[in-house]
Amino acid sequence: xxxxxxxxxxxxxxxxxxxxxxxxxxxxxxxxxxxxxxxxxxxxxxxxxxxxxxxxxxxxxxxxxxxxxxxxxxxxxxxxxxxxxxxxxxxxxxxxxxxxxxxxxxxxxxxxxxxxxxxxxxxxxxxxxxxxxxxxxxxxxxxxxxxxxxxxxxxxxxxxxxxxxxxxxxxxxxxxxxxxxxxxxxxxxxxxxxxxxxxxxxxxxxxxxxxxxxxxxxxxxxxxxxxxxxxxxxxxxxxxxxxxxxxxxxxxxxxxxxxxxxxxxxxxxxxxxxxxxxxxxxxxxxxxxxxxxxxxxxxxxxxxxxxxxxxxxxxxxxxxxxxxxxxxxxxxxxxxxxxxxxxxxxxxxxxxxxxxxxxxxxxxxxxxxxxxxxxxxxxxxxx
Amino acid sequence: xxxxxxxxxxxxxxxxxxxxxxxxxxxxxxxxxxxxxxxxxxxxxxxxxxxxxxxxxxxxxxxxxxxxxxxxxxxxxxxxxxxxxxxxxxxxxxxxxxxxxxxxxxxxxxxxxxxxxxxxxxxxxxxxxxxxxxxxxxxxxxxxxxxxxxxxxxxxxxxxxxxxxxxxxxxxxxxxxxxxxxxxxxxxxxxxxxxxxxxxxxxxxxxxxxxxxxxxxxxxxxxxxxxxxxxxxxxxxxxxxxxxxxxxxxxxxxxxxxxxxxxxxxxxxxxxxxxxxxxxxxxxxxxxxxxxxx
Amino acid sequence: xxxxxxxxxxxxxxxxxxxxxxxxxxxxxxxxxxxxxxxxxxxxxxxxxxxxxxxxxxxxxxxxxxxxxxxxxxxxxxxxxxxxxxxxxxxxxxxxxxxxxxxxxxxxxxxxxxxxxxxxxxxxxxxxxxxxxxxxxxxxxxxxxxxxxxxxxxxxxxxxxxxxxxxxxxxxxxxxxxxxxxxxxxxxxxxxxxxxxxxxxxxxxxxxxxxxxxxxxxxxxxxxxxxxxxxxxxxxxxxxxxxxxxxxxx
Numbered sequence: 001x002x003x004x005x006x007x008x009x010x011x012x013x014x015x016x017x018x019x020x021x022x023x024x025x026x027x028x029x030x031x032x033x034x035x036x037x038x039x040x041x042x043x044x045x046x047x048x049x050x051x052x053x054x055x056x057x058x059x060x061x062x063x064x065x066x067x068x069x070x071x072x073x074x075x076x077x078x079x080x081x082x083x084x085x086x087x088x089x090x091x092x093x094x095x096x097x098x099x100x101x102x103x104x105x106x107x108x109x110x111x112x113x114x115x116x117x118x119x120x121x122x123x124x125x126x127x128x129x130x131x132x133x134x135x136x137x138x139x140x141x142x143x144x145x146x147x148x149x150x151x152x153x154x155x156x157x158x159x160x161x162x163x164x165x166x167x168x169x170x171x172x173x174x175x176x177x178x179x180x181x182x183x184x185x186x187x188x189x190x191x192x193x194x195x196x197x198x199x200x201x202x203x204x205x206x207x208x209x210x211x212x213x214x215x216x217x218x219x220x221x222x223x224x225x226x227x228x229x230x231x232x233x234x235x236x237x238x239x240x241x242x243x244x245x246x247x248x249x250x251x252x253x254x255x256x257x258x259x260x261x262x263x264x265x266x267x268x269x270x271x272x273x274x275x276x277x278x279x280x281x282x283x284x285x286x287x288x289x290x291x292x293x294x295x296x297x298x299x300x301x302x303x304x305x306x307x308x309x310x311x312x313x314x315x316x317x318x319x320x321x322x323x324x325x326x327x328x329x330x331x332x333x334x335x336x337x338x339x340x341x342x343x344x345x346x347x348x349x350x351x352x353x354x355x356x357x358x359x360x361x362x363x364x365x366x367x368x369x370x371x372x373x374x375x376x377x378x379x380x381x382x383x
Numbered sequence: 384x385x386x387x388x389x390x391x392x393x394x395x396x397x398x399x400x401x402x403x404x405x406x407x408x409x410x411x412x413x414x415x416x417x418x419x420x421x422x423x424x425x426x427x428x429x430x431x432x433x434x435x436x437x438x439x440x441x442x443x444x445x446x447x448x449x450x451x452x453x454x455x456x457x458x459x460x461x462x463x464x465x466x467x468x469x470x471x472x473x474x475x476x477x478x479x480x481x482x483x484x485x486x487x488x489x490x491x492x493x494x495x496x497x498x499x500x501x502x503x504x505x506x507x508x509x510x511x512x513x514x515x516x517x518x519x520x521x522x523x524x525x526x527x528x529x530x531x532x533x534x535x536x537x538x539x540x541x542x543x544x545x546x547x548x549x550x551x552x553x554x555x556x557x558x559x560x561x562x563x564x565x566x567x568x569x570x571x572x573x574x575x576x577x578x579x580x581x582x583x584x585x586x587x588x589x590x591x592x593x594x595x596x597x598x599x600x601x602x603x604x605x606x607x608x609x610x611x612x613x614x615x616x617x618x619x620x621x622x623x624x625x626x627x628x629x630x631x632x633x634x635x636x637x638x639x640x641x642x643x644x645x646x647x648x649x650x651x652x653x654x655x656x657x658x659x660x661x662x663x664x665x666x667x668x669x670x671x672x673x674x675x676x677x
Numbered sequence: 678x679x680x681x682x683x684x685x686x687x688x689x690x691x692x693x694x695x696x697x698x699x700x701x702x703x704x705x706x707x708x709x710x711x712x713x714x715x716x717x718x719x720x721x722x723x724x725x726x727x728x729x730x731x732x733x734x735x736x737x738x739x740x741x742x743x744x745x746x747x748x749x750x751x752x753x754x755x756x757x758x759x760x761x762x763x764x765x766x767x768x769x770x771x772x773x774x775x776x777x778x779x780x781x782x783x784x785x786x787x788x789x790x791x792x793x794x795x796x797x798x799x800x801x802x803x804x805x806x807x808x809x810x811x812x813x814x815x816x817x818x819x820x821x822x823x824x825x826x827x828x829x830x831x832x833x834x835x836x837x838x839x840x841x842x843x844x845x846x847x848x849x850x851x852x853x854x855x856x857x858x859x860x861x862x863x864x865x866x867x868x869x870x871x872x873x874x875x876x877x878x879x880x881x882x883x884x885x886x887x888x889x890x891x892x893x894x895x896x897x898x899x900x901x902x903x904x905x906x907x908x909x910x911x912x913x914x915x916x917x918x919x920x921x922x923x924x925x926x927x
Contacts (some may be wrong), residue, residue, distance in 0.1 A: 005747040011753060011871045018865050050867030063868050268649050275651075437846055439820065463822040463839055470772075470809030471819075479771035479891045482804040497898055498802050501701055503769070504896040537759045544847035546834070553841055563926065572815045587926055599858075607840055612803070621926055638903055642925045659905045660921045664912030676919035677926075 008070055013076050016043035019049060020080030024318025026349070029083050033206045033352065034339050037163070038085055046087060048119025053093050060098045060110045067242060067307040071249045071300060079260070082349055084205045084356050088246050090119030092239065093168060095122065097187070100235045105187055112165055121187070123168040124155035124213055125236070131157075132369045134233070135178050139215065141186065149225075151186065151218040152195075161211040162197040165190055169215070170232045182230035186220055194218035204355025221332040242307060244317045244364045248300050251328040251360040252293065259289050259355045262335035265348075276338070285334040293326040296320065315377035323369035325361040333356050385409040387454035388424065389445065389469050391416060394517070394559075395460035400424045400527065402520030403458055406487050410527065413448045415468060423525035431536040437545040438464040439523045443537040461514035469512060471522045478510035485519050499610040499635030504552050517559075517637055518616050526535070554605040557589040562620040563589030566610055566637070570626015570647060570666050574603045579670045580625055586674050589623070594633045610636035626666050629654025646670065678828065681790045682721035683779055683807065685711040685799045686742030690746030693708025695899040712858075713796035715754070719861040720826065721794045728828045733787055736761040737778040739768045743881045752874035753866035760786045760880035766884070769802070771892035778884065783815070789846045792833060795855045797822075808855035820848055821855035823848055833866030 005013070023042035032038050046052060055070045056062025074088050083321075094113050097106045112120040130136035137151020153171055161167065167190055173182040188195065198212040216319050227235045263286060266277035276282050303313045332354035336343035343350050361367055386407035390396040396412060398421040398487045403410040412424035416438050419427035430444035435478070445468045449457070459469035460482060484492040485502070492513060497505045511556060511631035526623055558564050565584045584591050591608065598609035611633040625646050627633060634657055639644065645658035646669050655661045662669055685877075688706035696702050710718070714778050718734065723734035732754045736742065743763045751759055767775065783790060798805040807819065812819030825836035829847075837844040838857060848854065866874075910918040 007749050008868075008875065009747055011750055011866060011874075014750075015867065016561055022865075025840045048867075054868050063872070065868065136733065176715070196815060200876045268651060331914050336694045398780045436842070437820075439818075463837075466805055467809055467819060467821060470806050471813055472778075473806075474773065474810050474813030477773070477891065479773040479810070480804070480806050481771075481892060482802070482806065491895060495803070497693065498803065500690055500693060500695075500899065501699075501897050502900045506893045506895060507891060508893055509891050539818070541849050541852075543818055543820060543849075546845040546847055548845070551838075551841055551843055630704060638900075643905060644922055644925065655909050656907065657905055659908065660918065660925060662912065662915065662918040663905075663909060663910040664915070669912065669915065669918075671738065672915045673919050673922065676916065677923055 005072070009072055009307045012069070012073060015049065016073065016076045019045060019051075019082050020077070024081040024083060029081065029349070032083065036206050036209050037230075038083075038207055040242045043116065043118050043208045051213070052087060052091055052117040053115065053240035053354055056094055056110075057098050060094070061114060062094075062098070062353050065176055067245070067304040068301060071245055071304040074246050074249035075253040075256075075300075077295075078250045079256045080253075082254065082257040084250070084254075085146045086119045086206050086208045088250070089208070090117075090121075092243060092246070093119065093121035093123060093166075096123075096168065096236070096239060097226065099238075100185065101187065102223075102226075104223070105226060108187075109166060118197065119160045119164050121134065121168050122158050122164045123236075124161065124167050124169040127154060128156050129228070132366055134365045135181065137172060137183070139169070140174060140176050141171050141184060141220070142174055144219075147222065149186075149222070151162075151188070151215040151220060153215050155213045155215070156202070157210045158197075159208055159210045161190075161213045162199070162209070167195070167213065169213075169227065170236060172229050180234070183232040184229055185226040185232040185235060187224050187226050188215075188218065188220055190207050192218055192220075202359065204357075205359045239305075239318050240364070243314050244321045244370075245300060245303055246315075247309070247360055247364045248296065248317075248321055251325050251357055252300060254353045254357055254360075255289070255296075255331040256293055256330040258332045258335040259293060259345055261348065261350055262286070262289075262338040272378055282338055285338055289331045289334050292331050296324040296327060299324070304313075315381065316372050318365075318370040318373040321364065322367040322374065325357070326367060329354065329357045329361060384456065385452065385454045387409065387449065387452055387457045388412045388460075388516040389457060389465055390414060390460040391462045391465055392460065393420065395462070396518035397421050397423055397525045398520070399458050399460055399515065400521040401525035402515070402517065404521060404526065405520055407456060410525075411448075411452050411454065412527075413445060415445065415464070419531060421529045421531060422527050424516055424527040425530070426528065427531045429531055430535045431533060433536055436536070436538075436544055437543040439467045440542050441536060441537050442468055442539060444534040445469070446472050446475065447537075456513065459512065459514045461516065466514065469514070473510065473512040476510045476512075478507060478512050480512040480514055481505055481507060482514045484515045484549060487519070493603040495612070495635060499631040518617050518618050521648050542580055553607060555592075555608045558592050558608065558610070558615055558617055558619075559591045561617075563587050563621045563623075564610070564617055564619045564621075564637075564640075565589050565591050565605070565625060566593060566627055566633070567597060567625050568594040568627030568633075571597075571603075574601070576667070577603060579667070583623070583625075583670055583674050586677055587621075587623075589619075589621070592617075594627050594630075612636070624654050624658065625670065627656055628652045646673075678725065678728045678792070679787060679790045679795045680730055680732040681783060681787050682714075682717050682732060682734050682756070683793065683795045683811070684714045684718060684734045684736045685796075685801075686736060686738040686744075686747055687711045687799060688741075688743065690800060699712045699896060699899040699901075701899065704908060707740050708744050708751060710747065711796065711800040713798060713800070715796075715863040716858045716861055717794045717796040717856050718751065718754045718756065719863045720856050722864075723861055724792070724826060724828065725757075726755065726796075730791075731757050733758045733785070733794040734762060735759075735779055737767050737770070737775050737782070738763055739765045748881075749871065749874040750866070750877065752877045753870040755870075756822045756877070758877060761879070761881045762884060763881050764884040764888070766888045766890075769897075770888055771890055772806035773803050773891045774888050775807050776814050777889050779807070779811055781885065786925045789904045791855045792852045793851075795853065797857055799856065805855065808853050812853040815851075815853070816924050817852050817856070817864045818848055819853040820846055823854050823856045824860050826856075826860070869888050876913075 335350040384407040386403035413428040622640035645661035692706035795808040824838040
């Protein structure tokens with residue numbers, strides 16, 4: 001079993017490190033969190049290095065990349081920058097459109113994407129009354145006499161919703177009732193009359209803000225429907241597994257960054273005439289962290305490898321995301337502990353990482369929903 | 384033994400001629416741009432360079448001096464121009480220039496490997512050409528006569544054409560002349576904080592230099608004040624390393640300092656093993672306190 | 678336009694350790710492109726792109742340099758082809774010897790070159806002489822400390838930055854030019870470039886004959902540290918520290 005990286009993967013990791021060293025020093029990251037966005041230079045450099053195109057199909061100008069490499073890229077980008085960035089989410093939206101959309105729909109998005117390399121489409125899925133309970137969504141599309149459709153409703157927690165030119169919205173066809181399981185995906189320009197957004201203040205992850213998006217009698221046409229009528233949910237579900245892998249990869253990278261900082265600190269910090277790294281209680285925290293990092297890492301790459309083999313990882317990733325995102329938060333919590341009082345300030349970044357990681361537990365589905373998925377699926381895997 | 388010194392600056396001419404006396408009986412000096420100083424070598428050559436010509440085009444003149452004098456060893460001031468002039472003569476003689484020689488032991492010379500991580504002892508198997516700085520020698524007097532011979536200019540077949548020059552005002556003091564030098568490193572969080580280091584420099588009658596990150600990564604100080612490998616090599620009476628970790632690449636620039644004084648908040652920083660006096664503490668507290676108490 | 682860039686592959690000095698007997702331990706050191714050569718590679722790649730030219734890399738390094746990852750690294754930076762001669766005797770080869778090997782590579786593979794670029798100095802020896810020796814061997818002009826280059830027909834006009842002055846010099850081609858690190862910031866190779874690197878041509882040959890060394894290396898050891906007093910004070914002892922400093926400054 002070869003756990004090694006290929007030359008190309010190693011060179012990719014070196015390029016990511018160089019990228020992070022140049023654009024994500026402590027002060028720059030602080031500014032990005034204050035400004036609620038990644039700096040323009042960092043965005044441009046990311047685009048210039050071709051990173052946004054990894055994982056997209058060749059037909060749309062992408063660089064086809066296997067899931068393992070995309071996971072590696074995400075993990076390392078997050079470890080080296082120590083920050084949340086909107087890049088992978090941006091790529092996923094383009095990937096969805098490349099896969100489910102018509103060539104016209106895809107090229108509209110790719111044209112924007114190529115220019116900026118930035119997130120161009122935000123997914124609008126959850127609603128104030130429908131988070132885990134997706135079927136409870138009540139936003140609707142209703143066909144009009146003239147053949148157009150009118151969208152009405154409210155979406156929430158839309159990542160980068162106020163900053164992107166396009167919104168990828170899922171809503172019920174005609175009838176908001178729970179029993180109606182026919183939903184369609186629509187590609188809507190954010191500046192369409194009737195679309196408005198409202199700010200939400202997150203506790204962390206400030207570089208990837210999310211917003212409420214309101215749709216008041218928004219008119220769309222048939223050519224804006226992505227995929228077949230009523231199929232929206234099935235389409236989105238296809239990529240949930242990989243998206244969950246990326247949530248874990250992001251958390252893994254951030255948790256690793258926190259561990260890197262904490263161990264360095266433990267070696268430098270003198271208490272009772274010795275570096276605190278010699279203290280068994282500190283060693284316990286470090287080892288608990290390392291156990292979590294290694295376990296989640298290898299399980300993650302196993303899941304990504306399975307995706308590369310064309311296999312479903314429905315139960316695996318549900319379990320990994322449920323356990324892993326909580327465990328990564330624990331890693332950051334242990335790192336704050338190692339820093340002591342200093343860890344509870346903004347002087348060091350482990351506290352910011354801790355806040356970011358708490359959000360990861362909720363991203364891509366709550367732990368409770370993950371447990372529900374796994375709980376039903378695991379016994380089925382046994383004869 | 385006869386040494387030919389190829390030097391450019393006034394100090395370089397004097398220091399290398401004085402140094403040459405320590406390893407050779409006869410010292411000959413060749414200077415390309417401008418007239419050579421007299422009284423520092425047994426014979427000096429003024430290698431002519433017409434106004435507006437690139438210095439490197441005078442290689443034939445330097446070659447003529449080499450051929451006429453047949454020195455046993457050539458000492459070259461390591462300026463970019465001399466590296467080409469001296470290097471060309473070495474190449475023609477089927478020899479390599481051994482760069483940045485730090486000390487001599489007969490035919491065996493010592494210089495640095497991997498920026499000071501290690502020292503190499505080498506011996507030229509043929510003609511001996513070295514680039515060398517003043518710090519390789521014991522301090523001494525340069526002596527000599529007034530004899531100057533002019534070598535006429537011969538243009539090379541494929542000449543460089545100097546289209547123009549612009550003076551770059553030298554920023555900062557000449558640290559090689561200072562008794563006390565203060566080095567500022569990455570321990571300083573902001574450029575404005577360097578004022579603290581300047582205040583200390585003023586208090587102790589010293590001048591400010593820096594480690595590479597401050598000159599190249601953050602551009603807080605001009606490159607000519609960078610101390611270390613491919614930067615300045617100093618031997619002051621006292622060197623203060625403030626917020627400097629003590630990496631070899633920097634420390635090789637000050638290993639010849641009489642006294643090294645370090646301030647760093649990291650008890651395990653390598654600087655403390657290379658310091659005479661050190662204090663483990665916050666720069667921002669120690670420096671003002673030190674200024675007050677001195 | 679045909680550009681050649683000389684690249685040295687060396688051990689990463691961050692991973693070189695000093696053994697008890699002060700000898701160097703390279704066992705954990707991976708091979709990398711010598712730092713300042715990445716700037717030369719970038720300058721060469723940009724010049725080729727701007728002048729509709731081609732750029733090849735030449736290298737005289739040890740057999741450890743024949744490493745797929747480091748070769749791909751070179752080829753992912755805008756280089757069309759790599760020609761390497763690998764022999765362990767090249768590890769501490771002097772500039773004369775190295776230049777003869779590089780000349781051999783140029784004569785065999787790129788004899789119709791217009792320009793050869795070199796870095797400021799290699800990470801290990803930092804002699805800054807290979808450019809001069811190579812120019813002498815090829816009988817072409819050479820200039821160093823170049824921070825900017827522009828092709829003008831059969832010449833290159835360079836900005837040459839010295840300590841006190843900046844010169845503008847016209848260099849007739851073919852020539853050898855040594856560039857300073859500030860000439861260009863190395864690009865961050867993206868996945869496209871990294872993947873393409875594996876498909877670009879590269880060749881590695883052994884030395885054809887003995888190396889013509891002109892310098893004999895007798896010993897390489899970590900330096901003996903000048904014994905220092907090592908009187909280290911804690912932050913609270915600022916008074917004692919200040920007194921020691923005052924005494925030292927007398």
